[in-house]
Amino acid sequence: MFNNYREILSLPGALKFSLAGLVARMPIAVLGLGIVLFIQGVTGSYGMAGIVSAVYMIVQALAGPGIARLVDRLGQAKVMVPIVVTHLIALALLIVSVYEEWWTGFVFAFAGIGGATVGSVGSLVRSRWSHIVDSPKKLQTAFSWESVADELMFVSGPVLATVLATAVWPPAGIILSMITVGVGSLLLYIQKSTEPPPVERTNEAKGHVFSNPGIFAIIIVNIFLGVNFGAIDVIAVAFADELGVKSTAGVLLSCLALGSLISGALYGARNWQAAVHHRFGVAVSALAVGACLMLLANSMVTYGIILIVVGSAIAPSLIGANSVIEQLAPPRRLTEAFAWLGTSLGFGVAFGSAVAGNIIDAYDAKTAMLLPAGCAVLGAVIALSLLKLLNPSRSSHEARLAKDRRRERVVEP
Numbered sequence: 001m002f003n004n005y006r007e008i009l010s011l012p013g014a015l016k017f018s019l020a021g022l023v024a025r026m027p028i029a030v031l032g033l034g035i036v037l038f039i040q041g042v043t044g045s046y047g048m049a050g051i052v053s054a055v056y057m058i059v060q061a062l063a064g065p066g067i068a069r070l071v072d073r074l075g076q077a078k079v080m081v082p083i084v085v086t087h088l089i090a091l092a093l094l095i096v097s098v099y100e101e102w103w104t105g106f107v108f109a110f111a112g113i114g115g116a117t118v119g120s121v122g123s124l125v126r127s128r129w130s131h132i133v134d135s136p137k138k139l140q141t142a143f144s145w146e147s148v149a150d151e152l153m154f155v156s157g158p159v160l161a162t163v164l165a166t167a168v169w170p171p172a173g174i175i176l177s178m179i180t181v182g183v184g185s186l187l188l189y190i191q192k193s194t195e196p197p198p199v200e201r202t203n204e205a206k207g208h209v210f211s212n213p214g215i216f217a218i219i220i221v222n223i224f225l226g227v228n229f230g231a232i233d234v235i236a237v238a239f240a241d242e243l244g245v246k247s248t249a250g251v252l253l254s255c256l257a258l259g260s261l262i263s264g265a266l267y268g269a270r271n272w273q274a275a276v277h278h279r280f281g282v283a284v285s286a287l288a289v290g291a292c293l294m295l296l297a298n299s300m301v302t303y304g305i306i307l308i309v310v311g312s313a314i315a316p317s318l319i320g321a322n323s324v325i326e327q328l329a330p331p332r333r334l335t336e337a338f339a340w341l342g343t344s345l346g347f348g349v350a351f352g353s354a355v356a357g358n359i360i361d362a363y364d365a366k367t368a369m370l371l372p373a374g375c376a377v378l379g380a381v382i383a384l385s386l387l388k389l390l391n392p393s394r395s396s397h398e399a400r401l402a403k404d405r406r407r408e409r410v411v412e413p
């Protein structure tokens with residue numbers, strides 16, 4: 001059943017760069033939480049912790065596509081090595097500035113610099129897969145494998161960061177992130193054989209990835225998916241708290257990640273015949289149905305089961321989004337296009353967390369479940385109504401260039 005995974009991981013250098021990327025992407029699961037736990041643990045202020053974490057996340061989302069654009073033009077190692085060094089210095093100064101009670105502006109500045117220099121390791125690894133595989137089927141399996149890797153981080157990372165920060169030392173979550181990104185980056189960027197070559201800009205590479213309406217549609221849908229994920233994280237904690245078992249809220253989030261991990265693994269193990277944009281439409285529709293089912297939750301058990309169902313639609317949705325982007329984006333802007341997926345998801349998560357928290361404060365967790373349900377349904381409606389734009393045969397970079405050439409021949413005298 002899992003021969004597909006064995007096939008891609010046997011490609012020269014594939015297992016090495018994928019494992020290095022797995023270590024280097026730890027910050028996506030622990031750094032934001034680590035900052036919150038550190039700031040609150042030292043200052044005692046949840047408000048301050050939330051603001052600093054928000055600065056980190058917003059700047060990270062804004063800077064990601066710009067870094068990816070440089071990577072496409074100059075190469076991964078040349079761009080990312082100095083960025084990682086800057087990232088590590090910024091986080092070290094963040095820790096020092098809080099303990100030494102420096103001016104608050106410095107704390108925000110170091111958090112912002114730390115966010116601006118995270119980059120999108122997942123995008124870089126997926127670009128390497130696009131560079132070395134020789135068929136869409138293998139690439140689909142590779143993206144599934146990377147989705148499973150992401151979920152492994154989200155299953156284990158937050159629990160580990162919480163234990164370290166609360167039981168060992170407040171900045172331990174940040175330090176864990178620093179160690180893993182340092183080691184993972186060192187192991188990843190020295191691997192030159194699988195690094196996509198840098199490319200010079202040409203007329204075909206100019207413009208913005210948003211100029212492709214299919215890519216723009218995927219990114220909009222991804223924002224709604226992000227709202228869904230961010231809201232569920234907050235709602236799960238509040239739901240458990242209202243039932244008097246707040247300490248078990250992590251179990252609910254693990255159910256969500258577990259469902260996604262299993263479905264991602266099974267998704268990549270199967271040889272699909274349906275077109276990738278059709279599969280994406282089905283996946284986001286299934287996610288909408290699962291999000292609506294949350295309104296039926298009345299206990300930790302039922303909510304946990306429903307979250308497994310919701311999670312089982314997450315990985316196929318994200319894998320489908322990455323696969324559609326890979327087929328639509330100009331090869332010279334592929335890393336940037338992947339990074340925009342992460343950015344749109346990050347904006348959605350931040351918005352979903354904030355809005356869900358306010359709804360919970362005003363009403364309760366059950367009422368807040370209307371937010372992810374509504375956004376998941378809206379995202380599915382947008383995806384299905386714009387499905388033609390996601391068809392590579394009419395919206396890929398090559399198809400659009402061919403269409404432009406035909407138009408030019410028509411207008412020629």
